[in-house]
Amino acid sequence: KQEVTQIPAALSVPEGENLVLNCSFTDSAIYNLQWFRQDPGKGLTSLLLIQSSQREQTSGRLNASLDKSSGRSTLYIAASQPGDSATYLCAVRPDSNYQLIWGAGTKLIIKP
Amino acid sequence: AAGVIQSPRHLIKEKRETATLKCYPIPRHDTVYWYQQGPGQDPQFLISFYEKMQSDKGSIPDRFSAQQFSDYHSELNMSSLELGDSALYFCASSFLASGVRGDTQYFGPGTRLTVL
Numbered sequence: 001k002q003e004v005t006q007i008p009a010a011l012s013v014p015e016g017e018n019l020v021l022n023c024s025f026t027d028s029a030i031y032n033l034q035w036f037r038q039d040p041g042k043g044l045t046s047l048l049l050i051q052s053s054q055r056e057q058t059s060g061r062l063n064a065s066l067d068k069s070s071g072r073s074t075l076y077i078a079a080s081q082p083g084d085s086a087t088y089l090c091a092v093r094p095d096s097n098y099q100l101i102w103g104a105g106t107k108l109i110i111k112p
Numbered sequence: 113a114a115g116v117i118q119s120p121r122h123l124i125k126e127k128r129e130t131a132t133l134k135c136y137p138i139p140r141h142d143t144v145y146w147y148q149q150g151p152g153q154d155p156q157f158l159i160s161f162y163e164k165m166q167s168d169k170g171s172i173p174d175r176f177s178a179q180q181f182s183d184y185h186s187e188l189n190m191s192s193l194e195l196g197d198s199a200l201y202f203c204a205s206s207f208l209a210s211g212v213r214g215d216t217q218y219f220g221p222g223t224r225l226t227v228l
Contacts, residue, residue: 042222043221046219102155
């Protein structure tokens with residue numbers, strides 16, 4: 001059974017720092033991996049999607065990498081801003097179906 | 113750009129009542145997914161539909177049912193509501209027929225269901 005883990009569960013850093021969020025999964029038979037952002041009590045915003053054949057994707061200050069064989073993905077945020085404060089979730093789509101399996105998220109706080 | 117629309121945004125029900133949540137996917141999207149997110153928990157996949165047919169089923173209780181209509185909107189019907197059904201219910205849509213890049217799931221704002 002696929003399990004997705006995110007470390008750390010919470011992170012607080014000063015504005016301007018570069019930071020890395022980690023996501024690991026137990027079964028490498030994935031179709032893709034997606035990073036989301038969720039603001040308190042709000043919906044989910046898709047940030048980046050990496051297909052299983054890809055190594056990384058970039059969007060603005062965000063860069064996500066995928067090492068499928070080792071079951072790991074990282075989300076790199078450059079020059080963090082207070083507006084980046086949110087919970088970041090990673091989700092994997094298995095090869096065998098369309099559903100997403102989620103990590104518990106990393107709650108990120110960027111201090112001004 | 114148009115996004116996924118969910119209605120209602122908030123819903124309060126009593127135990128044992130029924131509730132119907134609606135989801136309107138992004139235009140041209142052919143697939144709808146439903147997720148349940150309990151307080152402080154990660155989302156759990158419930159069910160999905162592709163071209164109006166059920167495509168995948170997750171941890172959806174037997175008390176719940178869902179369907180996708182000819183205009184691609186979807187409804188999640190919940191009966192005999194229990195306190196534990198209180199959660200944020202998300203709908204997502206994607207355009208699978210467009211190929212690999214169509215796999216991205218775009219989420220609606222969610223419906224917050226409170227069962228008293």
